Amino acid sequence: MIGINENFLKLRAGYLFPEIGRRVRTFKQEHPDAKVISMGIGDVTQPLAPAVLEAMHRAVDEMGRPETFRGYDDSGVGYEFLRRAIVENDFAARGVSIELDEVFVSDGTKCDTGNMQEIFGIDNVVAVADPVYPVYVDTNVMAGRARGEGILPSNRGQDARDTKEQGQDALATSRGQYAGIVYMPATAENGFVPAPPDRPVDMIYLCFPNNPTGAVATKEALARWVEYARVQKAVIFFDAAYEAFITDPAIPHSIYEVEGAREVAIEFRSGSKTAGFTGVRCAYSIVPKQLKAYTRDGRAVEVNPIWRRRHTTKFNGVSYITQRGAEAVYSPEGKKQVQQTIDLYMANASLIRDALTKLGYTVYGGTNAPYIWVRTPKGVGSWEFFDLLLNKANVVCTPGAGFGPSGEGYVRLTAFGLPQNVREALERLAKL
């Protein structure tokens, strides 16, 4: 008899964005004439760069001629032309040495962060920030790293395993945290950059510039994490999908700018936000050769060949057309064009920050990230504020509570809208 993977049954039914979608649909049905402006889901709106379009047209033509047609990407990890452009532009240009066979091209950072955990043992203790991008947690729950029945009433700042042992499990609560996962509150007090925990954890998810708070980590903050991981023999999953939005020259774009990080960190990069590739799908992971994980009897194993085996067995490469488009992002014209779009989004971010500050809101992020993390008015919960903005201003935001309990009392606004929509949304908020 076929058994289901019961870990899937521990997942909370409502994923954040479908719930937002449901509320927005209901509102639109009831108010068909309202012009709803989305500042919610972090999807881009600007068209692809002309250099990318040209490269993709050329690649489509190549696929139409027998002498230039391309079938499987035999390496399974991305064409060398793209991996070379990545290594030179994203790393060597910042003084970081990455080898070609440490780069694994993929179809998305969501996929990469979701899949990477598979090559590590089920008994590893996972640590995530709170608030957190839900995919880090959900994929670990699917794999079996949530203990007991799953969701825990409250384990903020506590060791989830201890809590579980205290018999405090419950199937679902409003906090929506899972037993067995260590949540590290990211709050205004710590600048939304949690310090390493005072207990051992094994798999650490860090995202800087952060989704959803827009916070960035200084080199010193990252160095503390690298030091912690080296002492604990932990692995850092470093999600740098938003690095292109960093404007402060002192902020590292890559965790490998920190000495020793090659031995403890995997880095994820994406074309989605950098180059507007959310509908095109291209990303990559860096798995350094120095990175080791351990068998139960303490033997060190190189992680790079294990991930290579996983990636080439369960994945079959990215579209050739997409890879040529991604390569063009690194061309001189491509870089200039992509930067113009990022500047446009960051001008939105600046508008949003300024307007909300003037209106008396406390805002975070938005200077090195496309996300603005806004404190809701006193006593107004984040879903309540979401409903208020939707109903009174017809503006969609993302309730902070959807990212975890420490997100309660905040909403996330994104800078990815069309400038005229952003301005109109801000005018409506001013009238609230």
Added chain:
Amino acid sequence: MIGINENFLKLRAGYLFPEIGRRVRTFKQEHPDAKVISMGIGDVTQPLAPAVLEAMHRAVDEMGRPETFRGYDDSGVGYEFLRRAIVENDFAARGVSIELDEVFVSDGTKCDTGNMQEIFGIDNVVAVADPVYPVYVDTNVMAGRARGEGILPSNRGQDARDTKEQGQDALATSRGQYAGIVYMPATAENGFVPAPPDRPVDMIYLCFPNNPTGAVATKEALARWVEYARVQKAVIFFDAAYEAFITDPAIPHSIYEVEGAREVAIEFRSGSKTAGFTGVRCAYSIVPKQLKAYTRDGRAVEVNPIWRRRHTTKFNGVSYITQRGAEAVYSPEGKKQVQQTIDLYMANASLIRDALTKLGYTVYGGTNAPYIWVRTPKGVGSWEFFDLLLNKANVVCTPGAGFGPSGEGYVRLTAFGLPQNVREALERLAKL
């Protein structure tokens, strides 16, 4: 301390195609002037259909204008225009009713067959044919469905679990089969279509038209499998990636042509071989709503929403450009053009079959599949024959033994070459 997933350490080091690649590279280095013709890896050679190219050019243009730009495919399971084309053309046209929300568009059947097992429990017993497409097995080994130390000396036709319990495990042997997985020999005697086993298994991988043997299953043969799965409450993973090559009108293209299959089968389809999409990446899975799996305490759970959760959490949709290309495969011109390419490959298959038969070889497949399964000369092993063809005729084939012990004594030839290369290869074989 970060633990590795030790299941990955059970995998055999040498995946078939890298080993072939290594031998071919060595030969080419030693014989730089030799013109090597590949009839090995099943990759296509003909360019994309003009209708597909046009559609992709149009889609690239759309991505360049703000008013037609597309970001995330919000559904996460494929645009409705593509799912509708699939449902109407691949199923309704053959009298099979599939609903739109039973279709999950993806970037490949390798990925889908590799990922689908994740939503089922680790204790399920997996059954595969021998010879077998290695991905079915490897992804189950990664997930932990190989027992004990992993590879078994010989479990042909035996219950692998019993064998394990008899203490016959060994780390690696020439047979290269894994304890805990049930191998079903596909031999000339059973027409390369194994019958259901006489013991309970839970997850059954079937591939028809078959890779590597080129065999097809009649409706009656599939009906026996569906009946078995219904009785055992097993799930059939039906890989129909090669259905477009079926020429015999009596052979089913979909397992859902068999009554009752919706309750027990998941079907996988691919644009890779049908439309030359190996470098473009588009495929889909069908997960019927009637399909159930069970918790340990016997509760039935619908599989469709569980796969939806997995697919939308660990995957972020297929490139919009690719999806428009895939849609064009179903247009009147697209269908005609794609059929011409398939006819060209099948003409190759027919050439290969006829030439080898005349030379005295025993050949199978090649009439409803792009693969020809050739008996090696008496006393010549399949790797030995591989080396002979490479060295004496400069032709690359795939050794049957690489697909499993029952593949020993065979090599696989593919019909995907350029016609002039196929003719030249056959002339060289004639001179051997």
